[in-house]
Amino acid sequence: xxxxxxxxxxxxxxxxxxxxxxxxxxxxxxxxxxxxxxxxxxxxxxxxxxxxxxxxxxxxxxxxxxxxxxxxxxxxxxxxxxxxxxxxxxxxxxxxxxxxxxxxxxxxxxxxxxxxxxxxxxxxxxxxxxxxxxxxxxxxxxxxxxxxxxxxxxxxxxxxxxxxxxxxxxxxxxxxxxxxxxxxxxxxxxxxxxxxxxxxxxxxxxxxx
Amino acid sequence: xxxxxxxxxxxxxxxxxxxxxxxxxxxxxxxxxxxxxxxxxxxxxxxxxxxxxxxxxxxxxxxxxxxxxxxxxxxxxxxxxxxxxxxxxxxxxxxxxxxxxxxxxxxxxxxxxxxxxxxxxxxxxxxxxxxxxxxxxxxxxxxxxxxxxxxxxxxxxxxxxxxxxxxxxxxxxxxxxxxxxxxxxxxxxxxxxxxxxxxxxxxxxxxxxxxxxxx
Numbered sequence: 118x119x120x121x122x123x124x125x126x127x128x129x130x131x132x133x134x135x136x137x138x139x140x141x142x143x144x145x146x147x148x149x150x151x152x153x154x155x156x157x158x159x160x161x162x163x164x165x166x167x168x169x170x171x172x173x174x175x176x177x178x179x180x181x182x183x184x185x186x187x188x189x190x191x192x193x194x195x196x197x198x199x200x201x202x203x204x205x206x207x208x209x210x211x212x213x214x215x216x217x218x219x220x221x222x223x224x225x226x227x228x229x230x231x232x233x234x235x236x237x238x239x240x241x242x243x244x245x246x247x248x249x250x251x252x253x254x255x256x257x258x259x260x261x262x263x264x265x266x267x268x269x270x271x272x273x274x275x276x277x278x279x280x281x282x283x284x285x286x287x288x289x290x291x292x293x294x295x296x297x298x299x300x301x302x303x304x305x306x307x308x309x310x311x312x313x314x315x316x317x318x319x320x321x322x323x324x325x326x
Numbered sequence: 327x328x329x330x331x332x333x334x335x336x337x338x339x340x341x342x343x344x345x346x347x348x349x350x351x352x353x354x355x356x357x358x359x360x361x362x363x364x365x366x367x368x369x370x371x372x373x374x375x376x377x378x379x380x381x382x383x384x385x386x387x388x389x390x391x392x393x394x395x396x397x398x399x400x401x402x403x404x405x406x407x408x409x410x411x412x413x414x415x416x417x418x419x420x421x422x423x424x425x426x427x428x429x430x431x432x433x434x435x436x437x438x439x440x441x442x443x444x445x446x447x448x449x450x451x452x453x454x455x456x457x458x459x460x461x462x463x464x465x466x467x468x469x470x471x472x473x474x475x476x477x478x479x480x481x482x483x484x485x486x487x488x489x490x491x492x493x494x495x496x497x498x499x500x501x502x503x504x505x506x507x508x509x510x511x512x513x514x515x516x517x518x519x520x521x522x523x524x525x526x527x528x529x530x531x532x533x534x535x536x537x538x539x540x541x
Contacts, residue, residue, distance in 0.1 A: 164427060207376065238518035239351055
């Protein structure tokens with residue numbers, strides 16, 4: 118019984134859930150198609166609970182640190198207060214434009230998010246300074262192409278050579294597209310084979326062991 | 327960034343947080359850590375509000391209460407079972423919910439990847455490279471696409487040792503991959519720089535002049 122609940126039942130559920138989607142797609146039967154649409158809503162509901170699980174986990178870890186007055190506890194307290202304020206207003210007041218929840222996102226979260234991404238420009242430049250050395254053919258190609266693409270996207274590139282933006286576009290549309298296509302095909306085949314392994318119960322690492 | 331028509335308070339909050347984040351460029355400091363923790367808390371809270379409104383209310387509570395869709399109790403139970411992970415004795419029950427999500431996602435992925443990516447991308451590669459215009463670079467471009475896709479795929483083929491013809495082809499694939507990585511690097515740097523320019527412009531030309539009363 119324990120084995121059934123711990124191992125067999127999750128495998129049966131995964132098999133059934135996966136096969137319904139595949140069968141509905143290929144058969145096109147109205148009942149199965151409706152069932153497939155319903156199941157996608159169910160997955161979105163369960164997925165929502167999964168995200169809440171993450172929030173509960175963050176809260177419990179930080180609450181424990183605050184309660185024990187561990188190192189940096191004031192910051193953890195600030196994190197918990199921010200979470201409570203934003204989540205609380207989102208639950209009780211709603212998420213529409215003009216709410217406190219929206220205000221917090223527009224004036225606090227969004228500027229900080231942009232700043233975090235913008236700050237990466239410095240770290241990328243610093244990493245490039247150390248890594249971009251034309252020691253091998255491959256590194257030289259990477260360096261030259263990166264320079265061309267960067268120059269093609271700023272006005273000074275056009276001043277240096279008037280067709281620089283066209284060169285950049287050509288690189289993005291042909292050699293870059295070819296590689297992206299190759300990577301997409303390879304990754305998609307890998308993902309498809311992994312999906313088959315999950316549905317057939319060969320891949321079970323998501324169960325914890 | 328701030329909503330259109332934002333007042334001085336909104337701009338000051340955003341400006342202070344932007345400067346706090348950028349202060350990390352000097353070194354780790356209390357202002358950065360404050361902003362970092364506020365950001366983490368607000369982001370988690372953002373998802374709490376979003377999930378509550380879009381999932382719990384719109385997809386679960388309202389359909390059950392207003393439309394009588396009692397079958398939605400089933401995913402709700404599966405969702406609640408996720409929380410058994412916090413109790414060692416019953417944590418195995420969360421596997422059922424996880425298996426449901428994994429199986430369903432695997433089914434969607436299988437179709438999506440094969441039907442939506444592999445076949446269309448392969449189809450788009452089966453082209454006549456000579457059909458394009460030489461002057462606009464379409465003919466060499468078409469040849470490059472065919473050679474690039476094949477050599478990239480061969481580079482990632484590890485079932486046979488990269489020696490002889492396979493090795494040489496994989497090396498051509500490597501050159502193509504480096505071109506693509508270089509292009510992506512340049513593209514990413516420029517995207518980040520344009521974000522940085524936007525942030526600096528906001529602080530230096532929008533917020534600070536207004537704060538000191540120049541604008």
